[in-house]
Amino acid sequence: MRGKIDGLVVDELHQYAQNSGQGDAMAELFQVAKKVIGLTATLINGYSSGIFHLLYRISPHLMLKDGKKYDKSIDFNTEYGVTESVYEIMEADYNSNRRTSKKKIRERQLPGVSPLVYSRFLMDSAAFLSLNDMGKNLPEYEEIPVQLQMNEDVAREYFRLQSEFKDILRSQKDIAKKILSAYLGLLTVYPDQPYDQKPVVHPITGNDLVVPKDTSDFNELHEKDNSVLDVVRRKTAEGGRVLLYTSWVRTDSQEKLSKLLTAEGYRVSILTAAVAPNKREEWVERQVQNGIDVLITNPSLVETGLDLNDFTTLYYYNIAYNLFTLRQSSRRSWRINQRAPRVEVYFSFYEGSMQHRAIRLMASKLAVAGIIEGNFTDEGLAAMSDVSDMTSALARELTQGIKDEVEDLSAVFKKMAILKPEDYRQTSEEIAQDSEIIDVEAVEITSEPEIFTEIPVPRPASGLLSMLSPKPARPKKKKVVAVDPLQMTLFDMIEKAG
Numbered sequence: 001m002r003g004k005i006d007g008l009v010v011d012e013l014h015q016y017a018q019n020s021g022q023g024d025a026m027a028e029l030f031q032v033a034k035k036v037i038g039l040t041a042t043l044i045n046g047y048s049s050g051i052f053h054l055l056y057r058i059s060p061h062l063m064l065k066d067g068k069k070y071d072k073s074i075d076f077n078t079e080y081g082v083t084e085s086v087y088e089i090m091e092a093d094y095n096s097n098r099r100t101s102k103k104k105i106r107e108r109q110l111p112g113v114s115p116l117v118y119s120r121f122l123m124d125s126a127a128f129l130s131l132n133d134m135g136k137n138l139p140e141y142e143e144i145p146v147q148l149q150m151n152e153d154v155a156r157e158y159f160r161l162q163s164e165f166k167d168i169l170r171s172q173k174d175i176a177k178k179i180l181s182a183y184l185g186l187l188t189v190y191p192d193q194p195y196d197q198k199p200v201v202h203p204i205t206g207n208d209l210v211v212p213k214d215t216s217d218f219n220e221l222h223e224k225d226n227s228v229l230d231v232v233r234r235k236t237a238e239g240g241r242v243l244l245y246t247s248w249v250r251t252d253s254q255e256k257l258s259k260l261l262t263a264e265g266y267r268v269s270i271l272t273a274a275v276a277p278n279k280r281e282e283w284v285e286r287q288v289q290n291g292i293d294v295l296i297t298n299p300s301l302v303e304t305g306l307d308l309n310d311f312t313t314l315y316y317y318n319i320a321y322n323l324f325t326l327r328q329s330s331r332r333s334w335r336i337n338q339r340a341p342r343v344e345v346y347f348s349f350y351e352g353s354m355q356h357r358a359i360r361l362m363a364s365k366l367a368v369a370g371i372i373e374g375n376f377t378d379e380g381l382a383a384m385s386d387v388s389d390m391t392s393a394l395a396r397e398l399t400q401g402i403k404d405e406v407e408d409l410s411a412v413f414k415k416m417a418i419l420k421p422e423d424y425r426q427t428s429e430e431i432a433q434d435s436e437i438i439d440v441e442a443v444e445i446t447s448e449p450e451i452f453t454e455i456p457v458p459r460p461a462s463g464l465l466s467m468l469s470p471k472p473a474r475p476k477k478k479k480v481v482a483v484d485p486l487q488m489t490l491f492d493m494i495e496k497a498g
Helices: 019-033 049-058 058-064 072-082 116-122 152-170 173-189 223-237 251-264 277-289 322-331 354-371 378-385 390-402 408-416 422-434 464-466 490-497
Strands: 003-010 033-038 082-090 102-111 140-148 208-210 242-245 268-271 294-297 311-315 343-350 450-454
Touching: 003 019, 003 422, 019 033, 019 049, 019 490, 049 058, 049 116, 058 116, 140 223, 152 173, 152 208, 223 242, 223 311, 223 343, 223 422, 251 268, 251 294, 268 277, 343 354
Parallel strands: 003 033, 140 343, 242 294, 242 311, 268 294, 311 343
Antiparallel strands: 082 102, 082 450
16 A cells, blocks of 8 residues: 555654554554654653654664564663663572572663664654744743742641651551552642642551641632732733643642632633633633633643643643643743743742652653753753652652752753843844834652662664664673774764763
């Protein structure tokens, strides 16, 4: 059937990256088309497994040439990803003739993708373009973390819950993993809604393990609520509109924020899942025409297919752990056709809470995901070996404390901001005034096994692609390998650029 389709355009290509029937259907269309263009703003989720099936669908010949079989994805992850292996070491008795034995218990994949994935599989067929590459006069874009303090009563109860969680993880290891998700969810949402929270129950007996106390109510305002109100006041006074993101459906944040802002005289609308996806952009346009000041929604409802240029201040009341959703939803207003001079995205969190840990880890994952797209930063490269999956990482951070990977969380986001020189800003403002453009604002779980993280050295590829990986000398011979002085490996390029 090759050639039955002259041209195929596949939008949101990352939606076909999993081992699914939808992905297989895309692969069938891909193989019968003469020319194919795939489009995505989030090619990878930070794991090597997140791109394995997609590569097999768009470049099966290169995967086979590299010796990677479709039913052996573990080989691909071992070579191009980061693998954590857990071993159990049995030490020999004193004066024993037996050697120390080591047995592997389990392996798991961590975030991290070797840059060789790009050079071996994507270099000849992929182009990474940002909006900056389009030659347009784009607005500035900056993500701003907002660190807040919990109320005294809320903080006292929060740290009591956290302390009990630590005790359970250390003393009842048989149920630790079974309650991990429920407990982390409680610690994440409790500072935002310190009332009406369900207890964490024993997974076997069904008895209550920990019962959170109500330290507030729906009508009491907290520092995060006041922060939202402050941002809305400032931005609407400048003639802009604000988009509020609330990610946790188990809380009443949307209703509380709507009541608060409506009482202050602002026009507020809530976009829910009841509005069909193909009608959401039209629905938002009607709300703007009706004069709304604030739109409240879950970021997963607007992550793809919508231009929300009327909202140039975005405020995350809380965030979920899906990197695709975060990256897509945060850029809804930073578009080519955006005429406002600046887009601001705020991430609010309570200091010392699980929210603080989560946003710090997400900042690292954002940098990791950018590596394969050519955005090499110190934070991203460090995160390749330091950050694990979100649930496990949050649990470990909880018991061990936040590691000082960076001195200031604001500095991490500042490096990812897109800002213009001061003199360029002044020139842009003068042009905007002349053309009458309206400025409208956007656990240490102590256990017997020891953990070793293995980052295997990639083996050289065959053919022309092997130019990017120098051939190592054989270990049994002291033969010096001749290296072409004109040849430079990818890692040499990175080191030289640094």
